[in-house]
Amino acid sequence: MRLRALLAIAFGALSIAAASDPAERLPDPAQEARAREIFRDVRCLVCQNESIDDSEAELAKDLRALVREQVAAGKSEGEVKQFLTQRYGEFVLLTPSFNAWNLALWIGPFVVVLAGIALLLMRLRARGPEPELSEEETRRLKKIADPETR
Amino acid sequence: MIAEAGSFALILALALSVAQVGLSATARWKRSAVLAGAGEGAALAAFLSVAVAFAALMHAFVTSDFSVANVAANSHSEKPLLYRVAGTWGSHEGSMLLWCLALTGFGAAAAGLGRGLPRGLRAVTVATQGLLGVVFLAYTVFASNPLARLTQVPIEGRSLNPLLQDPALAVHPPFLYAGYVGMSVVFSFAVAALVEGRVDAAWARWVRPWTLAAWSFLTVGIMLGSFWAYYELGWGGWWFWDPVENASFMPWLIAAALLHSAVVTEKRGALPGWTVFLALAGFTFSMLGAFLVRSGVLTSVHAFAVDPTRGVLLLMILGVTAGLGFALFAWRAPSLPQGGVFAPVSRESALVLNNILLTAATATVLLGTLFPLIREAATGEAISVGPPYFNLTFTPLMTALMILLPVGPLLAWKRGDAMGSGRRLWWAFAAAVAIGWVVFAAIAPRHGLGAAGVAMGAWLIAGALAEIIERVRLFRAPGRESWRRLWGLPRGAWGMTLAHLGLGVFVLGAVFEVTWKVEAAEALPVGGSLDVGAYHVTLERIDGVEGPNYEAERGLVSVTKDGQPVCTAQPERRLYPAGGQTTSEVGLCYRGMSHIYLVLGERRDAAGQPVWLVRAYWNPWATLIFVGPLIMALGGLVSLSDRRLRLGVARKEAPKGAGA
Numbered sequence: 001m002r003l004r005a006l007l008a009i010a011f012g013a014l015s016i017a018a019a020s021d022p023a024e025r026l027p028d029p030a031q032e033a034r035a036r037e038i039f040r041d042v043r044c045l046v047c048q049n050e051s052i053d054d055s056e057a058e059l060a061k062d063l064r065a066l067v068r069e070q071v072a073a074g075k076s077e078g079e080v081k082q083f084l085t086q087r088y089g090e091f092v093l094l095t096p097s098f099n100a101w102n103l104a105l106w107i108g109p110f111v112v113v114l115a116g117i118a119l120l121l122m123r124l125r126a127r128g129p130e131p132e133l134s135e136e137e138t139r140r141l142k143k144i145a146d147p148e149t150r
Numbered sequence: 151m152i153a154e155a156g157s158f159a160l161i162l163a164l165a166l167s168v169a170q171v172g173l174s175a176t177a178r179w180k181r182s183a184v185l186a187g188a189g190e191g192a193a194l195a196a197f198l199s200v201a202v203a204f205a206a207l208m209h210a211f212v213t214s215d216f217s218v219a220n221v222a223a224n225s226h227s228e229k230p231l232l233y234r235v236a237g238t239w240g241s242h243e244g245s246m247l248l249w250c251l252a253l254t255g256f257g258a259a260a261a262g263l264g265r266g267l268p269r270g271l272r273a274v275t276v277a278t279q280g281l282l283g284v285v286f287l288a289y290t291v292f293a294s295n296p297l298a299r300l301t302q303v304p305i306e307g308r309s310l311n312p313l314l315q316d317p318a319l320a321v322h323p324p325f326l327y328a329g330y331v332g333m334s335v336v337f338s339f340a341v342a343a344l345v346e347g348r349v350d351a352a353w354a355r356w357v358r359p360w361t362l363a364a365w366s367f368l369t370v371g372i373m374l375g376s377f378w379a380y381y382e383l384g385w386g387g388w389w390f391w392d393p394v395e396n397a398s399f400m401p402w403l404i405a406a407a408l409l410h411s412a413v414v415t416e417k418r419g420a421l422p423g424w425t426v427f428l429a430l431a432g433f434t435f436s437m438l439g440a441f442l443v444r445s446g447v448l449t450s451v452h453a454f455a456v457d458p459t460r461g462v463l464l465l466m467i468l469g470v471t472a473g474l475g476f477a478l479f480a481w482r483a484p485s486l487p488q489g490g491v492f493a494p495v496s497r498e499s500a501l502v503l504n505n506i507l508l509t510a511a512t513a514t515v516l517l518g519t520l521f522p523l524i525r526e527a528a529t530g531e532a533i534s535v536g537p538p539y540f541n542l543t544f545t546p547l548m549t550a551l552m553i554l555l556p557v558g559p560l561l562a563w564k565r566g567d568a569m570g571s572g573r574r575l576w577w578a579f580a581a582a583v584a585i586g587w588v589v590f591a592a593i594a595p596r597h598g599l600g601a602a603g604v605a606m607g608a609w610l611i612a613g614a615l616a617e618i619i620e621r622v623r624l625f626r627a628p629g630r631e632s633w634r635r636l637w638g639l640p641r642g643a644w645g646m647t648l649a650h651l652g653l654g655v656f657v658l659g660a661v662f663e664v665t666w667k668v669e670a671a672e673a674l675p676v677g678g679s680l681d682v683g684a685y686h687v688t689l690e691r692i693d694g695v696e697g698p699n700y701e702a703e704r705g706l707v708s709v710t711k712d713g714q715p716v717c718t719a720q721p722e723r724r725l726y727p728a729g730g731q732t733t734s735e736v737g738l739c740y741r742g743m744s745h746i747y748l749v750l751g752e753r754r755d756a757a758g759q760p761v762w763l764v765r766a767y768w769n770p771w772a773t774l775i776f777v778g779p780l781i782m783a784l785g786g787l788v789s790l791s792d793r794r795l796r797l798g799v800a801r802k803e804a805p806k807g808a809g810a
Binding site: 020021022023040041043049051054089090091092093094095096097101102104105106108109110112113116117120124 | 385387390392393492493494499502503505506507509510511513514517518521525528529531532533534535536537538539542543544547669670671672673763765
């Protein structure tokens with residue numbers, strides 16, 4: 001959180017969900033909503049960890065204008081994101097793409113779950129049911145439990 | 151003069167920590183009670199020395215002694231007293247001193263409160279804690295001295311980042327560090343258990359109070375940080391999956407997992423190796439957090455990113471300390487006993503599932519935080535891992551955990567009765583589904599996922615209550631019997647119920663806020679207004695305000711609903727001339743558990759008339775997001791006060807074994 005604070009200061013002003021600025025808005029509310037949806041997944045490239053929906057940086061403003069322009073021209077979310085990726089690389093999207101390089105990232109958490117469950121099952125199986133008491137043990141237990149023999 | 155005394159005390163503390171390691175280790179080797187006592191004395195003395203150094207730094211901040219480099223860089227004579235005090239831990243150097251204070255403080259506490267422990271275990275714990283003290287004190291003394299003097303004394307300091315001048319953030323680091331560093335005692339206990347080859351029910355019971363304390367502090371610390379971000383940054387958000395947040399969240403998740411696995415080890419003697427592993431992992435993640443926040447590896451710009459040399463040093467400390475701990479684990483763990491047997495449907499299995507899911511959640515946060523680094527190192531290509539990734543991975547894992555959560559406590563140890571537990575929980579399940587349905591039908595706009603989330607929160611709360619009802623046999627035993635049982639419940643049981651209930655409260659708040667939040671923004675002249683949700687917001691006035699160390703424009707904003715006045719708020723836009731920064735003070739209107747969140751933006755000109763950018767959010771049930779964690783931390787504290795967990799008592803009661 002300190003990071004964001006510092007970034008905000010680095011740009012001289014505090015970002016306050018900058019994308020909601022009425023001066024930038026598209027006239028069509030449906031298109032505006034779609035543009036906002038896309039903003040949340042686009043990184044402000046000069047600010048380490050902020051979406052262009054939040055950032056007040058100049059570059060974020062330019063990117064917003066670009067996305068709004070494309071949305072207004074009727075481009076789909078996928079097309080806009082593809083356009084941005086071609087121009088700025090994968091770095092620009094906050095959702096990493098699902099490809100061979102990012103496989104570990106996407107399936108890692110679920111591999112941990114499966115491995116854990118596999119270990120649990122192995123353990124449960126290896127132990128099997130609890131062993132029955134031997135005759136000697138039954139006799140001793142009876143002796144302990146029987147109040148008269150105590 | 152006082153600063154020099156502080157520097158001296160810090161060096162003395164380092165020497166005392168070295169003595170602590172030597173004395174306690176020799177005490178273990180020679181089995182000498184006298185040397186062990188001396189080692190514990192050294193631990194206490196080291197803590198007092200660090201406390202003196204800390205007091206000296208605080209004195210320098212309070213009196214604005216700008217001959218101390220750290221004060222000159224981070225303070226200002228016009229700053230209010232609270233923030234001069236808080237400035238002590240506001241910088242890299244000061245926060246490392248706070249870290250050392252907590253580390254030696256926990257060391258002294260472990261030495262002083264460990265009277266019930268076996269001598270060997272206690273001596274090795276004190277020695278390990280001393281070793282951690284040596285490492286971090288040496289780093290502070292040689293690489294980041296907070297009390298270094300300047301040869302040329304400036305007239306005025308450069309001030310603390312104004313965003314950090316806030317009451318919640320002033321007390322946030324002490325809580326956070328108490329949590330981070332509290333895990334060090336658990337780490338030392340784990341090392342001692344491995345050295346002694348003793349991981350049994352008694353050991354698990356000694357580890358629990360320290361974990362509980364650290365986890366509770368961490369919960370409050372993270373909550374305060376999140377609350378600060380919520381009302382100070384002016385985004386209206388409260389969690390950003392920022393690397394710095396993740397750094398504090400990972401030890402929290404591990405501590406939560408450890409709390410549960412330690413119960414299994416304590417009650418059933420099972421999972422000893424895993425519990426020790428988590429005990430080592432907790433402080434490892436704390437150190438990783440300290441490294442990530444200070445090294446600047448993840449972010450090119452950061453408040454604490456001072457210089458790479460320090461980052462490398464911290465990485466070395468992390469590598470050597472954790473490396474030695476886990477090497478010891480690899481060597482000794484195979485000789486640990488395997489522990490009790492349990493059926494697939496049992497409390498043990500439920501707790502193991504809890505641990506699998508919490509560990510996977512930690513792995514997710516770790517992967518999400520570090521993967522961009524790994525990917526860039528491997529392929530030279532930069533990628534971003536943002537909030538959408540965590541929503542797709544972390545959230546399903548937590549959902550699975552929360553579906554299972556209410557079932558676990560109702561299962562018996564060893565072999566549970568799934569049908570029986572189902573019968574006791576059916577009403578909780580029915581209530582949750584009904585609440586979810588009502589929310590789906592009644593709240594506009596309709597939102598299926600949101601309604602499901604609300605049902606989940608209700609399920610957690612009802613499940614926590616069902617557990618208490620089951621314990622007191624409400625409606626099944628005579629009323630007086632239930633009443634007697636209610637009063638007889640151990641504090642630990644109340645603690646668990648509160649913690650689980652708090653999670654449910656948090657989920658309700660988070661789901662409501664995220665799903666049904668409304669945003670509106672307009673450029674308003676004085677007298678202009680906008681609508682947010684059912685509320686009508688009017689900018690009544692703009693005043694110029696002169697603060698102690700800032701100048702501000704303060705808006706008077708009135709809120710009405712259906713023509714009836716609701717409240718007024720005063721959002722501000724501040725300029726701090728000392729650093730030339732602008733910040734925003736959010737105006738918050740509390741409506742029950744919901745907030746109307748008002749932000750005053752920059753002044754613009756529209757046709758010769760000044761207008762101000764006003765942003766308003768309707769954040770339904772947002773209070774619960776912060777109350778939930780407080781209830782969880784309260785649960786931790788209540789559990790901590792359980793008689794069985796007190797160290798001295800544990801020994802006296804040990805032969806009787808643990809009652810559920």
